[in-house]
Amino acid sequence: MTRIDLRVPFAEKDDAKRLGARWDAVKKVWYVPAGLDSALFGKWLPREPEGNxxxxxxxxxxxxxxxxxxxxxxxxxxxxxxxxxxxxxxxxxxxxxxxxxxxxxxxxxxxxxxxxxxxxxxxxxxxxxxxxxxxxxxxxxxxxxxxxxxxxxxxxxxxxxxxxxxxxxxxxxxxxxxxxxxxxxxxxxxxxxxxxxxxxxxxxxxxxxxx
Ligand SMILES: [Zn+2]
Known part of the structure; x- marks a missing residue:
């Protein structure tokens, strides 16, 4: 299973953190740690397809x-x-x-x-x-x-x-x-x-x- 990266606007980072999102300092992205339900982070989940x-x-x-x-x-x-x-x-x-x-x-x-x-x-x-x-x-x-x-x-x-x-x-x-x-x-x-x-x-x- 691949890690789910989130799209968290800077102003909402504290909300994401409070819900349990983790920060990847290398990729500079918030993500859903193993064991947590990704549905908690609904509004920040990547839209399909994820892309840059x-x-x-x-x-x-x-x-x-x-x-x-x-x-x-x-x-x-x-x-x-x-x-x-x-x-x-x-x-x-x-x-x-x-x-x-x-x-x-x-x-x-x-x-x-x-x-x-x-x-x-x-x-x-x-x-x-x-x-x-x-x-x-x-x-x-x-x-x-x-x-x-x-x-x-x-x-x-x-x-x-x-x-x-x-x-x-x-x-x-x-x-x-x-x-x-x-x-x-x-x-x-x-x-x-x-x-x-x-x-x-x-x-x-x-x-x-x-x-
Ligand atoms: Zn050929």
Whole structure:
């Protein structure tokens, strides 16, 4: 059974403490200790799905990258969030503080990576477009499960690092020409995820095709 982390606003921390919530100084989060009924903490329980990024709409991004196993050019998929999406950030000024988590608006487009949780409707859209080649799988590198690409030729997992964390990777364009290798399908439905991400130059976004 996994620990339940709570979303406690700073002003309500004493209430949470009184009810028995514990403070994790490393993750800077209040949680329900073992043996206590989580229903006690109803108003602070995470809404499903729990995540650190949200947006009223999103795009499925398609690019291509050579498969490390079979060497053939394989489809690669990811998510792009338009400017105006929100990220959950610790806005506490003092590092010794207990953490004040707030949704902060981001004014640049973002491509996400190491996606751990996405809502079912988003999963369905992605599965349909990717032919189920983008799916939840276990990574030995990160020792965790996240949504990743699989080569549509040989089926091998294609981790996010090469595509998302190396300049020039399929989803890390360094110039407009590279950006034009990415296609976007905009979807007017809400997005939420637990994931990382990085900003994309707005000019690059204009060079991405629509599909
Ligand atoms: Zn392959």
């Amino acid at each position: 990024l949200r947006a009223p709409s999103y795009a499925i991004a398609q690019s291509a990258a050579p498969c490390w196993k079979c060497g053939r050019q394989a489809h690669a998929f990811s998510f792009l969030l338009p400017a105006g999406h929100e990220v959950l950030e610790d806005v506490a000024a003092d590092e010794s503080d207990e953490g004040i988590w707030e949704w902060v608006r981001v004014e640049t487009p973002t491509i996400v990576h190491y996606v751990e949780q996405i809502p079912l409707p988003v999963q369905r859209q992605m599965s349909a477009l990717s032919g189920n080649s983008y799916r939840l799988d276990y990574s030995k590198t990160t020792q965790s499960s996240y949504w990743m690409n699989h080569c549509h030729h040989c089926g091998m997992k294609q981790g996010d690092f090469g595509m998302h964390c190396e300049p020039g990777g399929a989803f890390m364009p360094m110039d407009e020409h590279a950006a034009s290798g990415i296609s976007l399908r905009f979807i007017g439905e809400p997005f939420a995820a637990s994931c990382g991400g990085y900003s994309v130059d707005v000019d690059f976004l204009n060079h991405m095709r629509r599909f």
